[in-house]
Amino acid sequence: MNEQQLIRAIKSGSEEGYRTLVSSYQNKVLNTCLGFVPNIQDAEDLCQEVFVQVFRSIDQFREDATLSTWIYRISISKCLEFIRHKKRKKRISFFQSLVGLEEAKDKIASPIFDHPGVQLERKEETRILFEQINQLPKNQKIAFTLHKIEHMSHKEIGDILNTSVSAVESLIFRAKRRLRSKLTKLYYEKEG
Amino acid sequence: MKKKDNSTENKVDRILESIDHIQRVEGNPYLYSRIRERLKDEGDKSLSFFSRKSVINARLGIVMLAILCLVNVFTIINYSSIDRSETSGISSLSEAYGWSDDSSQGIYDSIDFE
Known part of the structure; x- marks a missing residue:
C-alpha cells in the first residue's frame, strides 16, 4: 500500500x-x-x-x-x-x-532522565546535553534534534519547519555554537 | 591555564558527541491496542471506527426512513385518487338509479313500506 x-x-x-x-x-x-x-x-x-x-x-x-x-x-x-x-x-x-x-x-x-537508547556510561553527559538543548530557541531546538536524533536531511527539516535549506543550516550552526558556549561556561563555573 | 582550557574543551566535546551515541528505541508492541482502547474509553463515539460504523448505520437508518416516508406519501396520494374515482363511480350509479345525493329523499324514502 x-x-x-x-x-x-x-x-x-x-x-x-x-x-x-x-x-x-x-x-x-x-x-x-x-x-x-x-x-x-x-x-x-x-x-x-x-x-x-x-x-x-x-x-x-x-x-x-x-x-x-x-x-x-x-x-x-x-x-x-x-x-x-x-x-x-x-x-x-x-x-x-x-x-x-x-x-x-x-x-x-x-x-x-530516562532515555532507553542512552548507554549507561554516557548517561550523565547526555542528560547535561539534553538540558541545554531544552533551553535553545524553539526552531534551533527542532532543527538540531531532528538532524541529530532522526538523522534528517536539511531539506526534510526545511519541509517540516516550512523554511529553506539555508535557513535550516543556519539554525543548526547557531544551535551548535550556542550549545558549545553554554557548556563551556557551565564547566568554567563548575571548576571555578 | 591552557591545560584547563583543553580539559574543558574535551569535556564539552564529549558532551556534544554524546547525542551521536544514542541508539534507536523500539516502539511498544501494544501501542496500537492502547490507542484503540483510549479512543473507545474517551467515548468519542464519532471518532472510533466502531462508531464510524454506527454513524454509517444511523445514516442508513435516515435514508430508509426517508424512503419509507416517500412510499407513504405516494400511497396516500394514490389512495386518495383511487378513492375519488371510486366515489365518482358510486355517485353516477346512484344517480342512474335515482338515489342521488342531490335529492332530499333517502334511498328508503322511495320505498313505500305500507
Missing part, C-alpha cells in the same frame, strides 16, 4: 489502514518524542497522543505535504506543548511552595 492509498484507506474508515500507519510510524514518532522529552513513559504517552491526533485530523490532511512531514509536525507540536505545560506546572508549584504548600515542593523536581 503506497502513501496515497494508505491515506485514502484511513479517510474512508479502514481500521486496517490506521493499524498499518501506526506500525509504520511508531518508531519514528517515539524516537522523535524521546529527542524532545527524554523520558520513556512521557514519550510513550506523547506517542499515543500523536496517533490519536493523526486519527482525529486525517480528514483535514490536504496532502500538500508528505504524510511523514505531517506526522513529524504533529509530534513536534505535541512535545513542545508538553514541555510548555511542564514548565508552567513547575512555575505554579514554585510559587505554591513559597506560600508554604508542602506537596508543591515535590513537583518542582525536574522529570527523571
Whole structure:
C-alpha cells in the first residue's frame, strides 16, 4: 500500500489502514518524542497522543505535504506543548511552595532522565546535553534534534519547519555554537 | 591555564558527541491496542471506527426512513385518487338509479313500506 492509498484507506474508515500507519510510524514518532522529552513513559504517552491526533485530523490532511512531514509536525507540536505545560506546572508549584504548600515542593523536581537508547556510561553527559538543548530557541531546538536524533536531511527539516535549506543550516550552526558556549561556561563555573 | 582550557574543551566535546551515541528505541508492541482502547474509553463515539460504523448505520437508518416516508406519501396520494374515482363511480350509479345525493329523499324514502 503506497502513501496515497494508505491515506485514502484511513479517510474512508479502514481500521486496517490506521493499524498499518501506526506500525509504520511508531518508531519514528517515539524516537522523535524521546529527542524532545527524554523520558520513556512521557514519550510513550506523547506517542499515543500523536496517533490519536493523526486519527482525529486525517480528514483535514490536504496532502500538500508528505504524510511523514505531517506526522513529524504533529509530534513536534505535541512535545513542545508538553514541555510548555511542564514548565508552567513547575512555575505554579514554585510559587505554591513559597506560600508554604508542602506537596508543591515535590513537583518542582525536574522529570527523571530516562532515555532507553542512552548507554549507561554516557548517561550523565547526555542528560547535561539534553538540558541545554531544552533551553535553545524553539526552531534551533527542532532543527538540531531532528538532524541529530532522526538523522534528517536539511531539506526534510526545511519541509517540516516550512523554511529553506539555508535557513535550516543556519539554525543548526547557531544551535551548535550556542550549545558549545553554554557548556563551556557551565564547566568554567563548575571548576571555578 | 591552557591545560584547563583543553580539559574543558574535551569535556564539552564529549558532551556534544554524546547525542551521536544514542541508539534507536523500539516502539511498544501494544501501542496500537492502547490507542484503540483510549479512543473507545474517551467515548468519542464519532471518532472510533466502531462508531464510524454506527454513524454509517444511523445514516442508513435516515435514508430508509426517508424512503419509507416517500412510499407513504405516494400511497396516500394514490389512495386518495383511487378513492375519488371510486366515489365518482358510486355517485353516477346512484344517480342512474335515482338515489342521488342531490335529492332530499333517502334511498328508503322511495320505498313505500305500507
